[in-house]
Amino acid sequence: MRVLVVKLTSMGDALHLLPALTDLQSHHADVTVDWMIEDSFSEIPRWHAAVDRVIPVATRRWRKFNLASVREFLSFWRVLRGQHYDVVIDAQGLMKSAVFARFAKLAKGGVRAGFSGDSIKESPAAKLYQKRIAVKREQHAIDRLRALFAGVFGYTVKSAHLDYQLELGSPPAAPRQSVMLLHGTTWSTKHLPDAVWRELADLAADDGYQVQLAWGNEVERQRAEWIAKGKSNVTVLEKSNLTELAQVLRTASGAIAVDTGLGHLAAALGVPCVSAYGATDANLTGTRGQHQVQLQSSYPCSPCLLKTCPKLTAQVLTPPCYQQLDADRLWQALYQQIV
Incomplete structure (x- = not known):
């Protein structure tokens, strides 16, 4: 199963998503995840074992609409459109992220998913998904993302334990004072x-x-x-x-x-x-x-x-x-x- 996750910003938001990826990987061992994210945070997805490709975007630069930004966007477009996805999930819940999620190609029988309209601030974004998951807005962001992924992929989050599953290479030196x-x-x-x-x-x-x-x-x-x-x-x-x-x-x-x-x-x-x-x-x-x-x-x-x-x-x-x-x-x- 090939999944595209759209979570563009910010650093904290990206880190909040990692436990949901760990949940997904534990319930679907065959999953391969691509992650679309702003280029300034593109190191974070590489820290998680479930992520195969990182697809960086640069929305601020692209707004300038000059020759360099057009070339950069076209390069992004070719990379994104070169893959078909079984599931495209907008984990941001904004109009911007929903539009970017629409750019991706679905495999036959594939689905675009995200939060339901009453679960997010920019409720019109939900109109761009085929599968909408209702999640309580008063929950912590990490719990909301774990619930979203559980609803999209059909499993239950049974433990409150968080596993960010960071992979940062060799162990560090002994902690200093x-x-x-x-x-x-x-x-x-x-x-x-x-x-x-x-x-x-x-x-x-x-x-x-x-x-x-x-x-x-x-x-x-x-x-x-x-x-x-x-x-x-x-x-x-x-x-x-x-x-x-x-x-x-x-x-x-x-x-x-x-x-x-x-x-x-x-x-x-x-x-x-x-x-x-x-x-x-x-x-x-x-x-x-x-x-x-x-x-x-x-x-x-x-x-x-x-x-x-x-x-x-x-x-x-x-x-x-x-x-x-x-x-x-x-x-x-x-x-x-x-x-």
């Missing part, structure tokens, strides 16, 4: 105050831990260097790809994160991690796995699920929901996991 501070994230409403990260570095030093800081863009690099300034126990890593970061992360004693893809990677690796949630809801999209702690703000409007905080003013520069998640609380929550 170090922690990673995962400060980078997309929404401005997900960020802890920068000063909290410096306080965390000091607390780590007090307990004998080195600190490592990763970064993925210029803003994150500048923040990392600011956090590290004048602190002998802090190292700013070189820019790395996701696989290299995963190898570094799996050797750490633990991590502290905002709501970020690297926090979900820590969960998938089983690295002890404390994640801070203000604007987003840990019950729906929080880290899941062994040794994971989710600290949700109890501020009245948390979780607001907004990308812009309406409470910011010239005097209030950080979403107030993070005032409850101070450095000492975050560090103590992690320290209890790693001592």
